[in-house]
Amino acid sequence: MPGNSFGQFFKITTFGESHGEALGVVIDGMPAGININLEDLKIELKRRAPGQHQVHTARQEADLPEILSGIFENKTLGTPIAVIVRNTNQRSHDYDSLKESYRPGHADKTTILKYGFRDHRGGGRASARETLARVIGGYFAGLIIPKVSTYAYIQQVGPYKLANPPKDHSVDRGEINIPDENMTQEVISFLNDCKNKGESAGGIVAVSVKNCPAGLGEPVFDKLKADLAKAMLSLPACNGFSMGEGFKFADHLGTQISSHSEFFGGMEGGISNGEEIHFNLVFKAPSTIGEKAKNGRHDPCVLPRVIPIVEAMTKIVIADHFLRQSAYDSFLP
Amino acid sequence: MPGNSFGQFFKITTFGESHGEALGVVIDGMPAGININLEDLKIELKRRAPGQHQVHTARQEADLPEILSGIFENKTLGTPIAVIVRNTNQRSHDYDSLKESYRPGHADKTTILKYGFRDHRGGGRASARETLARVIGGYFAGLIIPKVSTYAYIQQVGPYKLANPPKDHSVDRGEINIPDENMTQEVISFLNDCKNKGESAGGIVAVSVKNCPAGLGEPVFDKLKADLAKAMLSLPACNGFSMGEGFKFADHLGTQISSHSEFFGGMEGGISNGEEIHFNLVFKAPSTIGEKAKNGRHDPCVLPRVIPIVEAMTKIVIADHFLRQSAYDSFLP
């Protein structure tokens, strides 16, 4: 059944295999008359792109977005915006040996179990490359909610943990999205070491959202926290989501939390309360290890590049709920 | 916008305020010709009901389900099944003093921010009472996937943690859904103490699913882990979800996890692989504390009663994906 669309009102539909002709996204539900800036979109894609830093995969693709519809004279038309990115660096012959080999923790085996057939040249839809369509969607979502500030950063990579969370969204996140210069250097050194050894690492991402309007989220199933959780768990390698104090809530008693509204992570009853929203995500270490990982076309750790993707999905969820709620504005007292 | 439905193919739509006439659910997408057993449904509701144990709220309601449609001669018709439960013990006069008071961590304030108007007699849709509709939905979902075994249990309450996870689904979960007799007694004593003090506690729930067919979940947005995360984060007080090793993945390197397929929690690429599915949830301590909590109508901890609700939501997600996948059975090689 269709599972390639996300959002109710601001809806993205993505397509494309990692080694096919192109990847892309159709954005439906965009308001009309909004100015766009193609350079800003390219910057977001570059943040996600491989090859930006030595710790990343050597697979370098220009990832040039081509807008096919929905824009006229640099303004949105209110019609669906289709954007594609060609796969220019497929090198699929590298992967022929993988035809019969199922990597653990990858979708290789489950794709066959589900469909009986797959594009063995790469991860197909399960490739991290799929996420560039999300980044494109996130750029347009951000135009709907220009006052909302979304800021994600690395809190942990393997044994390295961030000692102090950044004070605000202006703190520089350095080369690999860690808002601490010392930790940045330690992690770069650690990940280079991982690459050389064919090792990989996981970690934790923290997300802060400021200026989110109050009242977003629906009371029962479509709580804001529920839709954020779905958005994040739909990311490759993401294995956990927690709001506010998250799993530490298990240790806190009611009297300890009741006077700390920031513990709630910016929502009450699953609806935004106007305060800062914050949540955490965990990503597992990539499954490609050993000799295969040494060929230089795999990241030893997804976290540095996952930051713009997490921000994009966050904006998509909030823009969608913003439009959902806007429909009722005229009925509010 | 509508946010009271869950599921694509096996779809529940719930309604009802905690202090209104009734709560209920409409289940759409149920196959025809399946035998139902009203007694089994009552047992599930009783597992969720308040007043089953001294540690719970004293609010005792019979929670008798009345089936209004979709069943004929004890068989499903394939048409929508509507089930309602009357609110018999509303005592709304107890709550009049709450009209202008917003409890922290509750939806009281955010409901006003969102709608400009609310039923101040109780939590409205944000009440835990809403979850009985989910339990009813879960009973019917279970009939679609009778071989799938879902088993949830308490892993932590406040300072008390389960030392050893249960070996299989036959382990008795005792009075309050803890598969360990010693811990059960400690937690009962602890929660009684909380009640007397007007204190409350949070904790962690673990879920194990056996015999889930392989191939469930869609590759991108509707991954099985994503839909489970949304289902769980839509529960009141749930603040975190993690698959498999969850947040421990931050500490594990790739070589450590690649040979432990159980770490992946029964999915690869977000699609079930036929192995045991396992995930964890964290619930925060209830916000009602102090003098208000001593009136006896509030649980000091949601975890004992949340177990059947978590199982219900798990079954709903799996049954939905099972039907989604079944549509393609005839096309598989």
Add this chain to the structure above:
Amino acid sequence: MPGNSFGQFFKITTFGESHGEALGVVIDGMPAGININLEDLKIELKRRAPGQHQVHTARQEADLPEILSGIFENKTLGTPIAVIVRNTNQRSHDYDSLKESYRPGHADKTTILKYGFRDHRGGGRASARETLARVIGGYFAGLIIPKVSTYAYIQQVGPYKLANPPKDHSVDRGEINIPDENMTQEVISFLNDCKNKGESAGGIVAVSVKNCPAGLGEPVFDKLKADLAKAMLSLPACNGFSMGEGFKFADHLGTQISSHSEFFGGMEGGISNGEEIHFNLVFKAPSTIGEKAKNGRHDPCVLPRVIPIVEAMTKIVIADHFLRQSAYDSFLP
């Protein structure tokens, strides 16, 4: 698959078999804070009810609506509104002989083909009784668009055709929704004759909508005319829908229609243009004829009673599109 919901933003989910416990509807997406009037709702239901006129079935049910949720102190809460109507006059023993008999043009046979099982006591979901849930939905939809005036009337019953369309919405539609006194008497006489003979008749309904806001409807699949067509063709016995000049457009040349904007029926490109919307529907003669029809529990013609149902579905479509469009209000120049 679920097929018992209608609407994207203003969404109704209906349930209930004609001979089950109750029929009902859950309305999701209603704005909060709107005053309701239960007496107005009862009047709408009475317009649809059988037994209001001698030409109708003798099956008389009070059709008393019971509101279970979503309303507090006579105001909408913004939460789902569930309304049920008990089946008080089932007399299912009358129908036992029908267990193995499939009426032509009825869903009897196709229900078995689809589900392998059915409630043989009556039409189940395919009964015209299902439509009372639509009338309830239409009442609430109307509260969202109070300025929109919807007016449906009979244009033809069997050989009798309305000579002159009514000038405006104030024209009295008489006993059986025909805005012409002479034709009313002729049709009453004709339908009484049909009843006595076990005969039945079809006809045409015309609908006029005034004060519909411009800009409703989406450009491609969710055109306003497309959603109205679906709404109307989902009605039992409805076999045709036409906008504006409808099938007469086959005879008109471009130069003939270009200067008559009323020919377009209030839409251009499927989007409302602010002018009067008008469309026609055809309903076939009921399939219950001969001896079975003489027992007095079947209408010889659905048209008199179908008028409030058609108006309800029209309001539901327009209210849904009104909310869909409202979400973008703040982005309009």
Add this chain to the structure above:
Amino acid sequence: MPGNSFGQFFKITTFGESHGEALGVVIDGMPAGININLEDLKIELKRRAPGQHQVHTARQEADLPEILSGIFENKTLGTPIAVIVRNTNQRSHDYDSLKESYRPGHADKTTILKYGFRDHRGGGRASARETLARVIGGYFAGLIIPKVSTYAYIQQVGPYKLANPPKDHSVDRGEINIPDENMTQEVISFLNDCKNKGESAGGIVAVSVKNCPAGLGEPVFDKLKADLAKAMLSLPACNGFSMGEGFKFADHLGTQISSHSEFFGGMEGGISNGEEIHFNLVFKAPSTIGEKAKNGRHDPCVLPRVIPIVEAMTKIVIADHFLRQSAYDSFLP
């Protein structure tokens, strides 16, 4: 709100303005492992393309489909299939004079009313060019239901009516989809005359579907007739849909129709009964008339080219309902 997707299980999402970069479609929900034939797809597109016959617009575009995803080694992967067609012959400078001019019966004015902004170079999304995405979707839908035969033809153009309906689907439809050689020549002559005069014409299309499985369609809102009606009324210029006997049902009494099962058009209770499905559509004359119509870039009548589009939408509806129903196959007795 998003309105550019159609279908629940077999879902197409279309995009593209008539004078933008490209038009396209994303098809989600396609089964895996089905062989495709690009030449067959091109044939379908050619049937729809302008410039195939002298009576059509002179706007000739190659309409070459480019498949971007979802296909590997000529087989479907089960992932979304994205297909685009470049706009190669935009000549948008012809249209500059139209910037401030709203054509009656076109979406020009309503687009401004809705969005406050439009691509004045052409019809944007409201252009008939949008329909090529539907034809592509229809090709893939047809692969899911290879035994179902869909056959549409012209029954009337302006004053010319088909005397005898074709006996079966093998009857040749000639140059312009009229299954009668004499009428074909008369209509060609008539339409050439229209072109010269700046006149335009409407007409009626008939559709026959053979070998549609029984049991398709959902009992209440998603009746097969309702979804077909929506599909057809979503077509530009389509102003009416009728099932079976259609508007003639107004004249037929119950005793006249009960013994003619073909009158019901292949459905009972809105669910397919396994017999031939037949329905009719009316299309209005194009609004572009007079001097503007004489520039040779507009069709004087949409009917000849609408036939493959109608067949495509029919297949999309049936394939969608086929998959919806397939999910329950294993539960049937």
